Amino acid sequence: MTGPMRRAAVASLLLIVLSGCQTADTSGVVRTNEPSKGDVTAFGDTFDGLKTVSDVEYYASDQAVAEAKNQFRAENYGNAGALFYKATQLAPNDGGAWMGLAACSDRIRRFDLSDLAYARAFRLVGGTPEYYNNVGYSYLLRGKLQDARSNFLKAYELAPNDPTVANNLQLLSSSVKNLER
Numbered sequence: 235m236t237g238p239m240r241r242a243a244v245a246s247l248l249l250i251v252l253s254g255c256q257t258a259d260t261s262g263v264v265r266t267n268e269p270s271k272g273d274v275t276a277f278g279d280t281f282d283g284l285k286t287v288s289d290v291e292y293y294a295s296d297q298a299v300a301e302a303k304n305q306f307r308a309e310n311y312g313n314a315g316a317l318f319y320k321a322t323q324l325a326p327n328d329g330g331a332w333m334g335l336a337a338c339s340d341r342i343r344r345f346d347l348s349d350l351a352y353a354r355a356f357r358l359v360g361g362t363p364e365y366y367n368n369v370g371y372s373y374l375l376r377g378k379l380q381d382a383r384s385n386f387l388k389a390y391e392l393a394p395n396d397p398t399v400a401n402n403l404q405l406l407s408s409s410v411k412n413l414e415r
Contacts, residue, residue: 288290302334311341322354329358333368348372363393371402374409377415382406 302317306414316337320326321331359365370385383406389399 238380239346295321295328295331298324299331299334302338306334306338311338314338315342322351327358329355332358333364336372337368340368340375343375345366345372345376361388361392363389363396363399367387367396367399367402370406374402374406379406379409 246379260284264359267308275313298321302314305314315335316332318338322335325331332351332355336348336355339348339351341344347362352365352372356365366385366389370382370389373379373382373385386399386406388405389396390403394401
């Protein structure tokens, strides 16, 4: 093959390959998975304020824990527990997430789950005042007052000025008085 014929063959082959490619829409609109301003959902609502797939970030455990704490403060213990569980799956070595999961499990009276979460938390955070205080409160909820007292006292030894521990000891003493009636 001579030079001009070779160029013509390469050019025709290139045209055939490129004819399979699509160019942008001739209207000038480039579509993505993002809704336009005027688009509406299947329910007739606008997309303003709704999170789309690209807006949702990967939940790091600290984001899940922060939202779980908000839910716990709002006394939404089931939601908080689900978020703490998510945090433990994202970061299995997050002792705070395991403590939160245990506390939520206590509040919904799933003591079997709280025992597992406290055991995991102890391996991660050790015997902190918060740990002993939470375990003591768990036993208080179960009606195991002697176990609650021993854990509250351990927490008190580690943090004698902690008002939460002092309040729980006072709550325990009022619980004992109520039982004696």
